[in-house]
Amino acid sequence: MEAALGIVRCRDALLEECDGGSQMMMVNCFPACPEPELTLGMPPHSDFGLLTILLQDEVSGLEVSYGDGGGWAVVEPLAGAVVVNVGDHLEILSNGPYRSVLHRVRVNGRRARVGGVTAQPGGGAGDRAGGGVCGRAGHAAAVHGHRHGRLRRGQAQVLPPLPQDQHHLFINILSGR
Ligand SMILES: O=C(O)CCC(=O)C(=O)O
Numbered sequence: 682m683e684a685a686l687g688i689v690r691c692r693d694a695l696l697e698e699c700d701g702g703s704q705m706m707m708v709n710c711f712p713a714c715p716e717p718e719l720t721l722g723m724p725p726h727s728d729f730g731l732l733t734i735l736l737q738d739e740v741s742g743l744e745v746s747y748g749d750g751g752g753w754a755v756v757e758p759l760a761g762a763v764v765v766n767v768g769d770h771l772e773i774l775s776n777g778p779y780r781s782v783l784h785r786v787r788v789n790g791r792r793a794r795v796g797g798v799t800a801q802p803g804g805g806a807g808d809r810a811g812g813g814v815c816g817r818a819g820h821a822a823a824v825h826g827h828r829h830g831r832l833r834r835g836q837a838q839v840l841p842p843l844p845q846d847q848h849h850l851f852i853n854i855l856s857g858r
């Protein structure tokens with residue numbers, strides 16, 4: 682898998698990250714909302730782990746950003762299928778080609794929606810990429826700007842780019858550590 686992802690040079694580091702990381706399972710419940718156009722179940726965000734695997738019920742609500750913030754595509758639930766999201770740590774470990782996906786959840790006017798989520802936050806993936814273990818120097822800095830750009834679009838915050846030596850701090854904040 683790591684060869685397909687173009688991260689073969691950091692195979693050992695990646696395995697170590699996964700071993701040292703954790704696995705989370707969550708269930709999200711979004712009750713029916715009488716005025717769904719006035720709120721969101723989850724605001725725009727990207728997941729901080731390597732991969733997120735989502736199990737949706739038959740009520741739609743998940744939307745994925747496309748066209749560099751141009752619009753939102755509805756991810757229609759498909760019986761028996763799971764949705765796999767690339768997370769921030771995988772974007773950093775792949776040095777960019779695999780971009781974590783900005784997504785949000787809308788609430789439904791008539792029905793409650795329940796979703797299962799499993800995520801692998803990894804260990805200190807951000808710290809390693811910041812140290813240049815995985816290749817192109819400078820990508821970590823690019824991720825800072827990119828990530829701030831997303832936050833700015835999604836949450837109306839204006840944040841300055843972080844210096845590269847603070848990369849691990851930023852990842853820890855994203856990870857809630
Ligand atoms: O409920 C969903 O489909 C997505 C949930 C989600 O994005 C999350 O838990 O991070």
Ligand SMILES: [Fe+2]
Pocket residue numbers: 726727728784
């Ligand atoms: Fe998410």
